[in-house]
Amino acid sequence: MGLDVNWALRWLTLSAQAMAEHRExxxxxxxxxxxxxxxxNMDRGFKAVMVKIAEAPPETAGAALKxxxxxxxxxxxxxxxxxxxxxxxxxxxxxxxxxxxxAATLATAFQAARDGIVAxxxxxxxxxxxxDAWTPAVxxxxxxxxxxxxxxxxxxxxxxxxAGAVSTDPxxxxxxxxxxxxxxxxxxxxxxxxxxxxxxRAAVGAAE
Amino acid sequence: xxxxxxxxxxxxxxxxxxxxxxxxxxxTVFADPKYIVRKDAPVAGKVGLVSGGGSGHEPLHxxxxxxxxxDAAVPGAVFTSPTPDQILPATLAVNSGAGVVHIVxxxxxxxxxxxxxxxxxxxxxxxxxxxxxxxDVAVLDSLYTAGRRGVGGTVLVEKMxxxxxxxxxxxxxxxxxxxxxxxxxxxxGVALTACTxxxxxAPSFVLEENEIEIGIGIHGEPGRHRIPMENADGITDRLLxxxxxDLGLASGDTVLLFVNGMGGTPQSELYIVYRRAAQQxxxxxxxxxxxxxxxxxxxxxxxxxxxxxxxxxxxxxxxxDAPVHTPALRWGV
Numbered sequence: 001m002g003l004d005v006n007w008a009l010r011w012l013t014l015s016a017q018a019m020a021e022h023r024e025x026x027x028x029x030x031x032x033x034x035x036x037x038x039x040x041n042m043d044r045g046f047k048a049v050m051v052k053i054a055e056a057p058p059e060t061a062g063a064a065l066k067x068x069x070x071x072x073x074x075x076x077x078x079x080x081x082x083x084x085x086x087x088x089x090x091x092x093x094x095x096x097x098x099x100x101x102x103a104a105t106l107a108t109a110f111q112a113a114r115d116g117i118v119a120x121x122x123x124x125x126x127x128x129x130x131x132d133a134w135t136p137a138v139x140x141x142x143x144x145x146x147x148x149x150x151x152x153x154x155x156x157x158x159x160x161x162x163a164g165a166v167s168t169d170p171x172x173x174x175x176x177x178x179x180x181x182x183x184x185x186x187x188x189x190x191x192x193x194x195x196x197x198x199x200x201r202a203a204v205g206a207a208e
Numbered sequence: 209x210x211x212x213x214x215x216x217x218x219x220x221x222x223x224x225x226x227x228x229x230x231x232x233x234x235x236t237v238f239a240d241p242k243y244i245v246r247k248d249a250p251v252a253g254k255v256g257l258v259s260g261g262g263s264g265h266e267p268l269h270x271x272x273x274x275x276x277x278x279d280a281a282v283p284g285a286v287f288t289s290p291t292p293d294q295i296l297p298a299t300l301a302v303n304s305g306a307g308v309v310h311i312v313x314x315x316x317x318x319x320x321x322x323x324x325x326x327x328x329x330x331x332x333x334x335x336x337x338x339x340x341x342x343x344d345v346a347v348l349d350s351l352y353t354a355g356r357r358g359v360g361g362t363v364l365v366e367k368m369x370x371x372x373x374x375x376x377x378x379x380x381x382x383x384x385x386x387x388x389x390x391x392x393x394x395x396x397g398v399a400l401t402a403c404t405x406x407x408x409x410a411p412s413f414v415l416e417e418n419e420i421e422i423g424i425g426i427h428g429e430p431g432r433h434r435i436p437m438e439n440a441d442g443i444t445d446r447l448l449x450x451x452x453x454d455l456g457l458a459s460g461d462t463v464l465l466f467v468n469g470m471g472g473t474p475q476s477e478l479y480i481v482y483r484r485a486a487q488q489x490x491x492x493x494x495x496x497x498x499x500x501x502x503x504x505x506x507x508x509x510x511x512x513x514x515x516x517x518x519x520x521x522x523x524x525x526x527x528x529d530a531p532v533h534t535p536a537l538r539w540g541v
Contacts, residue, residue: 027408035262035287035427036408044285073324074241074293077262077284081291082320120320176316179353180429 002100002150003207008061009053010206012068016046018198029191033178037078038191045076045084061101065092079176080192083117083130090116103153107138107145110157114138121175128171128178128185130192133164137200154204161200165193209409211509216406220263224283227270231535234274241291243298244270245280255373255382256280256302259311259366260295261318262287264405265426268362268505271536277370278311278534286405286508287427289317295325299334307335307379311366311386313358314342315427337379339386341365343395343516345454346423346431357425360468360516361393363504364528367537371530385527389518394451397431397514398443399424401472403507422446426470426507440477444484447515452492455517459493464500464528466516471506473513478502481513489517498528504536 019026019042026039049071058064065088073085094112098105114134123129140160144152166189173185176192213219224244228237235244243260250256259269260282269281279302284290299308308329312322319340326336343361347353369386377385399421402411412428415421420443423431438446457463467482469475482501489496497520505514518524531540 031408031410031412035429036405036410036412037285037288040407041285041288074291077288077291077321078317079289079320081289081317082324085324121316174353176354177425177427177429180347180357180425180431182353184430 002102003061003106004099004101005059005061005064007206008064009057011203012046012049012053012064014202014205015199016050018202019043019046019195022195022198026191026195029189029194033173033181033185033188034191035177038080038195041076041078041080042195045072045081048075060095060097060099062092062095062097065089065095068092079121080195083121083192086116086120087113101150103145103148103150106150106153107141110141111138123175126171127175128168128173128190129175130190130196132168132171132190133161133193133196133200136160136164151207154207158197158200158204161197165189165197168193209404209406211404211406213406216409219406220283220285223263223266224270227535234533234535235270238297241294241297243280243282243294243301244273245298245301246273246275246278249279249302250304251279252304253306253376254304255306255377255379256299256304256308257311257366257370257373257382258282258295258298258302258308259362260284260290260298260322261313261315262289262427264508265505267503267536269366272363272366272534274532274534275541276374276530276532276534277366277537286407289315289321292321292325292328295322296328299325299329299336300332303334307337309369309373309379309383309386310336310338311362311369312338312340313362314340314355315357316354335379337383339365339369339383339390341390343390343393344397344425345394345450346396346425348432357429359397359426360395360466360505360514361390361518363500364393364464364466364516364518365389367532368524368527370532371527374530389524392455392519392524393516394455395514395516396447396451397424397426397470398422398447398512399428399470400437400511403428403471403510405508424512426505428507428510440480441484444481444515445488448485448488451515451517452489455519457492457494457517457519462495462497462520463489464498464518464520465489465496466500466504466518468505468514468516469503470510470512470514471503472509472511475502478513481515485515497525
């Protein structure tokens, strides 16, 4: 059985909880290589998503992700707002009107999200950005989709994103404010990669 | 953290509200979404100018809304760019039909959010041109970073593009003036102490008692290097030299010299920096024809300053001298 709108709503709820729980951690990660605002912005953005969903509950997973996109784009600010906004918009568009999301469709939606982030932010793998969590997640999801088990796709994406976030530690930042640090960015984990991994892990929890 | 605030999360709301009360004769403040517009906007036939960015740099940008400068300013959360749902209504509110220029400091978040808002405004039939400000010479390797940042030069771009719009230049001409100012301006800053973002609650970075950061950005992002504390003349030379060489200043050039405080440095110290910079420029045969000294683009309570030099020609000098009436800059009216 595939995923439906209830999964999407649980995913967003668990993402909001994760952003609230990890708000301080994301601020701390952002302090040395950014501007100490990532946790605050993501927490504020997903709280706003919860309000929007309560006001007018979406009827499809695609609609839920599009509503999330518009809300994050208008509430988060910084680079994360447009980047996550574009990611959720592309993923929502990829899901379309589907009410029963299978493994292949899910993998395609993750890929659309990653492509949206790359198109907006113009970062490449290895630049020490959220792309370094998303690209391994997309690759792992595509590989897992062969088994036609949608839960395996979710788990594969989350595990790869978590490893991807850790992989940013030794990278030299080439995009965003961290890039101004040059060599001094090495040894710090990218906060956007960490929040991406948290969101993809929430997607697993929503299906359990 | 000791700050004159009520609630860390209400800092921008309450500050902008107070700003609106204090300057009700010049501006109208909208609360949700948050933006500030010139009282008489849209001005018939005039190109609209919109700028914005994270809060914490006051008087930038709201302080420059008024006659001869900006038509609207869009404040984000502290050190966080504003969002398209603020930028779009601000853009629509100041469009008289002559189009709107967005003045954007080159930071990833600002660029992405203004880019999105410009697309949305164009979809609603408003012509938008974007002037990107990237005057910070502290960023050495712009190819492998997000590029040079927009700092002190932003104030001068806003003033001169604003004067061009006020005299009746069309959309492309106003944007061209903004671009020309940006091409002829360079800046470099120094931090003596860090600043604390209210909702973060702790300093953005740590400088030891006897340590300073040369090339600091206006959000406390790092610059070129940390060095032991020096006297004012020594620090001034370290800031001015890369500005002069990057600008390619030569004997006979005429400039505007702008010494900006980061928020926590007294005016008296800024004049000590200005003194040295003016002396050094004079020694190189450069004429300082105009000056600006004070806190105009700040970084919360950071101690430090930036030096900005703009190469002037007759037209830019005229645009600088043109009347301006905003909460933070006023002359000629």
